[in-house]
Amino acid sequence: MKFAYTIIYVDDVPSTIAFYESAFGLTRKFVHESNLYAELETGDTVLAFAGNEEAEMNGLAILPNDPANPPSGWEICFVTDDVGSAFKQAVEAGCTAVSNPNEKPWGQTVSYVRDLNGCLVEIASPISTDS
Amino acid sequence: MRCGPIPIPAGYRETIVTPKSSRHVDAYWSFIAKKAGQSVVLPDGHCDIILEHNAVGAEPPTPIITGPATQPYTVQYAKGDCWLGIRLRPGYGVSVWRQKLISASDTVLRGKEALTLLPALNDLQERNLNLENLSKITEASTAVQIDHRLALALEALHVSGGRMRINTIATMAGCTARQINRMFRANVGLSTKIYAQLVQFHRALRLVHSEQLPPASAAFECGYSDQAHLTRAFRRFGGFSPSNIPQDLSQPELFSPNVRFIQD
Known part of the structure; x- marks a missing residue:
């Protein structure tokens, strides 16, 4: 077994992809012509978005992500050496700030934002392993 | 209410309208009975505009308008009976029923009653009976913006x-x-x-x-x-x-309104 995908169900796949490009500096791998599925270039573990209606088509039921309600109980975390700049870029691109970058007792700098769909995104520095 | 097996309505076809955001109609469907029988229609909360006629008979077509259904109902048909239907998106029922929608659930209007509600259907009896013409007639009548x-x-x-x-x-x-x-x-x-x-x-x-x-x-x-x-x-x-559950239950994808095409 291998962890291969994180797929987030969203209202509007193309605008979410565009948002992730401008807010987090990622690039798109592909957007399906139906506009109901797209992947970002994230290496071995794919971050993908699917239209909310895909859930219904697959017989699933989900609680749609919504900026006006509390976020669902999970987050995605991006790691960068320059948390301050990444946080600033994300907020300028339209993310809602949840907590500003601050240094944790274990030496990691951590910040949180919510994306255009209300999903929780952590922007943090890597945890140093050689201390 | 009924029990027992539901025959697959052979001859049932439907096309789901896409894209979702631009439409007043969820599906165009047609049903031609190859032999006499009955079929149970599961309630889906949608309103349909239907023309019923018999391919072998000389009777003029009967217009039918359904209110949003909350109960299953059985349709009986004879060989050669045909239906052409337009299933309105939920939310657009009001464009046909107007203020009567409040009391329209599980109501089926046939013939004169349907024509009174949607007089534009009168035009269709003069024309070729096909979904395109039915959709043209109903398009104007259902052009409302929903909140x-x-x-x-x-x-x-x-x-x-x-x-x-x-x-x-x-x-x-x-x-x-x-x-x-x-x-x-x-x-x-x-x-x-x-x-x-x-x-x-x-x-x-x-x-x-x-x-x-x-x-x-x-x-x-x-x-x-x-x-x-x-x-x-x-x-x-x-x-x-x-x-x-009837083994031969036919389940049109009424509640997958974004599926592109559903066929047979």
Whole structure:
């Protein structure tokens, strides 16, 4: 077994992809012509978005992500050496700030934002392993 | 209400209209009876505009307009009976029924009553009976804009399998639960609660019937309090129990409004 995908169900796949490009500096791998599925270039573990209606088509039921309600109980975390700049870029691109970058007792700098769909995104520095 | 097997309506076709955001119609469908029989129509909360006629008979076609259904009903047909239908998107029922929508649930208007409600249907009897002409006639009659908050609420109910709470939906739509309920009654013709229960039922039916999930698991996944609760919903909306689903049940994807094409 291998962890291969994180797929987030969203209202509007193309605008979410565009948002992730401008807010987090990622690039798109592909957007399906139906506009109901797209992947970002994230290496071995794919971050993908699917239209909310895909859930219904697959017989699933989900609680749609919504900026006006509390976020669902999970987050995605991006790691960068320059948390301050990444946080600033994300907020300028339209993310809602949840907590500003601050240094944790274990030496990691951590910040949180919510994306255009209300999903929780952590922007943090890597945890140093050689201390 | 009925029990017993439901014959697959051979000759049933439907085309789902896409893209979702640009349409007033969920599907165009037609049904031609190759032999006499009957078919059970599961309630889906939509309104349909239908023309019924018999290919071999000389009778003029009968226009039919249905209100949003909350109960299964049986349609009897003779060999050669044909239906052409337009299934309006939920929310657009009001464009045909107007203020009468409030009391239109489980109502079927035939002939003169249907013509009185939608006089434009008169024109069709002079023309070729095809879906294109029916859609042209009804297009103008159904051209209303639905409130984006209602559209959002409908989407939320479908996506969540009918499980999202009305208060959560209201927060999402930026209005009150009362306003959502009022829009449902006025535009869909059903209460928000009944509509949610229909969505929930169709999903549970799919899980039990198509995905072969045990009823107890489906009850849990679909948000019923227990298996008995699910069984009551099946009896109420389908007329059968979960352990006795007709094997040849035909299940048009009424509650997957974004599927591109459904065929045979």
